[in-house]
Amino acid sequence: MNRDNALELVKKYNNDESHIRHALAVEATMRYFANKYGGDADVWGVVGLLHDIDWEMTMAEPAKHCNVAPAILRENGVSEEYIRAVQAHGYGICTDVKPESMMERVLFTIDELTGLIITAGLVRPSKSLQDLELKSVKKKWKDKAFARGVNREIIEMGATMMESTIDEVIEGTIMALRPVEKEIGF
Template sequence: MIPTREQAERLWRTYNDDVALWRHALAVEAAMRHFAGLFGEDPDLWGVVGLLHDIDYQRYPDQHCKVVRGLLQKEGIDELTIRAIESHGWGICTDVEPQSLLEKTLYAVDELTGFVTACALVRPSRSVMDLEVSSVKKKWKTAAFAAGVNRQVIEKGAERLGMPLDQLIQETILAMRKVAPAIGL
């Protein structure tokens, strides 16, 4: 079963209650919906994958992407969704390599939404509404800034999508603007 948005949210809340993690899930969902539209894909499916991508992280941080298959199979979730979620941790916590456009996009935008969030939060406005690619790229060069964000994963993700990094950043900012109030930005 491919869950509806409402089913996915209920499922997410079964395993999580952290506000910051919820905001991240919403940011990734928005990015996935946005990119689905750009690529002519199903925004509902892509959005659900984005929303659920870290479903196991709060309860099982040391087993992230390793227990998600069991959790989601138990709920009757389809293989396409499960594999996409597993693949976003490729080279970090799983060896499931992103193959499909859906998987490659999730891999590319997951870390990037976190970096864009960090960039927005240090602005006077604390918002993505006035954030530009140039500001993100300026922070990109400072290794100590958002040090937990793996820039190599983002770069590799852009490369796998065949998309210039600046374009990936721009489209992610635009996606996050669509949900700015919900993600606190």
């Protein structure tokens, strides 16, 4: 599945603009980390786009999130490697598919982190990511009332799985999102 097909599929199953923007943010971050870790940026990017394909279908029943996706993806000819990654991003929340490959570990880690970083950028005087630095994200990170829906423990667990640090993951995600800020709601 190529990028155009993936984006078309995401839009077929998701109408809310914020959900499309989230898919694009996760795509850009996956591509960045693919390049950093020697993965295939096209594959990682498509997985990022598709990861929440069943989001709107399962909003009323969050336990089903990541569990309706496999059928949709198989119907559309998406390979099992991608499907496993999509399922593994819900590890410990709505699936018991443990992230194993680096692609799966990165997706698990950066999914919600993109939301925290975008929110941190939007509240800056510049309303931009271009001058958002690690230090200011770390301040927001420690403020539990800020982007309270973002589960810091999951992100920390993911960074450990990646054998990385939270600082490194935050810095990478900022760098990944800067070039696409216009597409993701800034």
